[in-house]
Amino acid sequence: MGSKVNRSFYGYIFVAPFFIGFAVFGLMPILYTLYLSFMKWDGFSDPVYVGLANYSRLLHDSFFYQTIGNTLIIWILSNVPQLILSVLLALVLNERFIRGKHFFRAVYFFPHIITPVTLGVIFSLMFDWQTGTINKLLMSLGIIHDPVNWFNSPWWSRIIASGVICWQYFGFNMIVFIAGLQGIPREVYEAAEVDGASKKQTALHITLPLLRPVFLFVFITSVIGGLQLFDAPLMLGDGPGNSSRTMVMYLYETAFKNFDYSYGAAVAYGIFFVVMFFTAITAKASKLKD
Amino acid sequence: MAKILTRGILYLFLIAVAATCLLPFYSMIITSTHANSDIARRLLLIPGDQFLDNYARLKDTVNIWRGFGNTVLITVTSTIINVYFAALAGYGFSKYNFKYKNVLFLFVLGTMMIPGQLGIIGFFKLMDSLNMLNTYWPLILPSIHNAFGIFLMRQFADSSVPTEIIESGRMDGYGEWQIFNRIVLPIMSPGLATLGIFAFIGKWNDFLTPMIVLFDNNLQTLPVMIASLKSQFTSDFGAQYVGIVIAVVPILVFFSFMSKRIIDGVAAGAVKG
Numbered sequence: 001m002g003s004k005v006n007r008s009f010y011g012y013i014f015v016a017p018f019f020i021g022f023a024v025f026g027l028m029p030i031l032y033t034l035y036l037s038f039m040k041w042d043g044f045s046d047p048v049y050v051g052l053a054n055y056s057r058l059l060h061d062s063f064f065y066q067t068i069g070n071t072l073i074i075w076i077l078s079n080v081p082q083l084i085l086s087v088l089l090a091l092v093l094n095e096r097f098i099r100g101k102h103f104f105r106a107v108y109f110f111p112h113i114i115t116p117v118t119l120g121v122i123f124s125l126m127f128d129w130q131t132g133t134i135n136k137l138l139m140s141l142g143i144i145h146d147p148v149n150w151f152n153s154p155w156w157s158r159i160i161a162s163g164v165i166c167w168q169y170f171g172f173n174m175i176v177f178i179a180g181l182q183g184i185p186r187e188v189y190e191a192a193e194v195d196g197a198s199k200k201q202t203a204l205h206i207t208l209p210l211l212r213p214v215f216l217f218v219f220i221t222s223v224i225g226g227l228q229l230f231d232a233p234l235m236l237g238d239g240p241g242n243s244s245r246t247m248v249m250y251l252y253e254t255a256f257k258n259f260d261y262s263y264g265a266a267v268a269y270g271i272f273f274v275v276m277f278f279t280a281i282t283a284k285a286s287k288l289k290d
Numbered sequence: 291m292a293k294i295l296t297r298g299i300l301y302l303f304l305i306a307v308a309a310t311c312l313l314p315f316y317s318m319i320i321t322s323t324h325a326n327s328d329i330a331r332r333l334l335l336i337p338g339d340q341f342l343d344n345y346a347r348l349k350d351t352v353n354i355w356r357g358f359g360n361t362v363l364i365t366v367t368s369t370i371i372n373v374y375f376a377a378l379a380g381y382g383f384s385k386y387n388f389k390y391k392n393v394l395f396l397f398v399l400g401t402m403m404i405p406g407q408l409g410i411i412g413f414f415k416l417m418d419s420l421n422m423l424n425t426y427w428p429l430i431l432p433s434i435h436n437a438f439g440i441f442l443m444r445q446f447a448d449s450s451v452p453t454e455i456i457e458s459g460r461m462d463g464y465g466e467w468q469i470f471n472r473i474v475l476p477i478m479s480p481g482l483a484t485l486g487i488f489a490f491i492g493k494w495n496d497f498l499t500p501m502i503v504l505f506d507n508n509l510q511t512l513p514v515m516i517a518s519l520k521s522q523f524t525s526d527f528g529a530q531y532v533g534i535v536i537a538v539v540p541i542l543v544f545f546s547f548m549s550k551r552i553i554d555g556v557a558a559g560a561v562k563g
Binding site: 007008009010011012013014015017018019020021022024025026027028029030031032033034035036085089092093095097098102104105106107108109110111113114115116117118120121122123124125126128130131133136137139140167171172175176178179180183214217224227228230231234235248251252255256261264265268269271272275279 | 297
C-alpha cells in the first residue's frame with residue numbers, strides 16, 4: 001500500500017533536521033576553514049590564494065610544536081593521577097560496607113559541573129602569589145617563609161593547569177567506573193570467593209580485566225577532550241615563555257587576537273591531525289593487548 | 291582489629307578527597323566577604339562583613355545579573371531545541387524503515403569524532419556573512435544537531451516506546467507528527483530529562499563561541515563575564531571573588547537538589563556509550 005512509502009518518507013523528515021543543521025553549522029564551517037587555510041586573509045581585505053604557504057609555515061612554527069608538547073605534558077600530568085584516583089575511589093565506593101556512598105559520589109562529582117572558566121579563575125586567584133589562599137595557608141603552616149610566585153615557574157604553571165583538569169574530571173570518570181563495576185555480575189565474585197581468591201587477587205585478576213571496555217571508553221574520551229584543553233588553562237594564562245599554552249589557546253590567539261584567520265585555519269587543521277593521530281594510537285594500543 | 295584499621299584508613303582517604311573538592315569553594319565564599327586589605331594580608335577562615343561592599347563595586351562595573359539572565363535565556367532555548375530534535379531523530383531512526391538508514395546513523399555517530407574547534411574560524415566567518423554576529427542565533431541554532439543526543443534517544447526509543455502504541459495511534463487517525471508530539475514524547479520524557487540535563491550543563495558552560503560571536507557587553511553570557519573579571523578588576527580581589535560566588539552558588543543549589551538524577555544520568559549515558 002501507499003502508506004508504507006509515506007511512512008519511510010516521515011523517517012527522512014524526522015532525521016532531516018540533524019543533517020541540515022550539521023551541514024550548515026558543522027560541515028560548512030569545517031570546509032570553509034579548509035578553504036581559508038589555503039588563503040592569506042586578515043579579515044578585512046579579500047582573501048588571496050597562497051597554496052600550501054600556511055601549512056609550510058605551520059611545519060616550521062616552533063610555537064606550534066611547543067603547544068603540542070605543553071598539551072601532552074598537561075594531559076599526562078592530569079590524566080595519570082586522575083585515572084588512578086578515579087579507579088581507586090570507584091573500587092572503594094563499590095564496597096558494601098561503606099556508608100554515605102551517595103554523599104561522596106555527589107561531592108566528587110561537584111567540580112565537574114562547575115563552568116571550566118570559573119574553575120580557572122578560582123585557581124588563578126587561589127594561587128595568586130600576593131593574595132592567594134595557597135601561599136597564605138602554606139605560610140601559616142610554616143612550610144614556606146616567602147610567598148611562591150607559582151605562575152612565574154614553567155613547571156608550576158603546568159602542574160596547576162593539570163591539577164585543575166584532574167580535579168574537574170576525576171569525579172566524572174569515577175562515576176563511569178562505578179557504572180562499569182556494577183555491570184559485572186555478582187556470580188563472578190561469588191565464584192572467586194569460592195575458589196579462595198583474596199581481595200587483592202579479585203581486584204587485579206577479575207575486576208580490572210572485566211573493566212577493560214570502560215577503560216577504553218574513558219581513555220578515548222580523555223584523549224579527544226584532553227588534547228583540546230582550552231577554557232580553564234586560558235584563565236591561568238600562557239605561563240612564562242608560553243610554557244602552559246595549549247594547542248587550542250594558540251588557535252584562539254592566532255585567529256581571534258592577532259586576526260590572522262587564514263593561518264589560524266591551518267593551525268586548526270594541524271590540531272585536528274594531532275588529535276586524530278593520538279586517538280588512532282590509543283585505539284591501536286588497546287587492540288594490540290587483545 | 292586489622293579490619294577496623296583498614297576501614298578507618300579508607301574513610302580517611304574518602305574524607306580527604308572530599309575536603310579537596312569542597313575547600314576551594316569554601317575559601318572562595320569566605321574570601322568574598324572580606325575587604326581587599328584583609329585578603330592581601332592574611333589567611334581567611336571565618337566569614338567577614340564586607341560582602342555587600344564588594345558586591346556594590348562589582349555591580350558598578352559589570353552587569354552580572356544581566357549576564358546571568360542572558361545565559362538562562364540561551365541555555366533554556368538551546369536545551370529545548372536540542373532535546374526536541376534529538377528525540378525526533380532518535381525516534382525516526384528507531385521506528386521507521388528507510389533506505390540508507392544504517393549508513394545515515396553511522397554518519398551521525400561519526401560526527402561525534404570531530405573535534406569541536408576544527409571549524410570555529412569558518413563558523414565565525416559564516417555567521418558574519420549571514421549577519422548573525424552579535425546575536426544569539428549562532429549559540430542557539432547549532433543545538434539542532436546533537437549526535438550524542440540522537441544516539442541516546444534512539445536507544446531509549448528502542449527500549450521503551452512500544453510499536454503497538456504507534457500503530458494504535460495510526461488506527462485512531464493521528465498523523466505521524468501528531469503521534470510523535472502527543473504519544474511518543476510523553477513516553478520518552480524520562481529520557482528527555484536525562485538528555486536535557488546534559489544539554490543544559492553543556493550550554494551553560496559554553497565559553498569560546500559566545501566570546502567570539504558576541505561583542506555587545508549587554509548581550510554577553512555569564513562565563514565570558516567571569517573570564518573578564520580579572521582584567522576589569524586587576525587589584526580588586528574582593529569584587530572578583532563575589533563574581534565567582536554568583537557564578538558558583540546557583541549551580542551548588544541546583545546540584546544539591548538534582549545530584550542523584552544527574553549522577554544516574556551520567557552513569558546511564560556512559561554505560562550506553
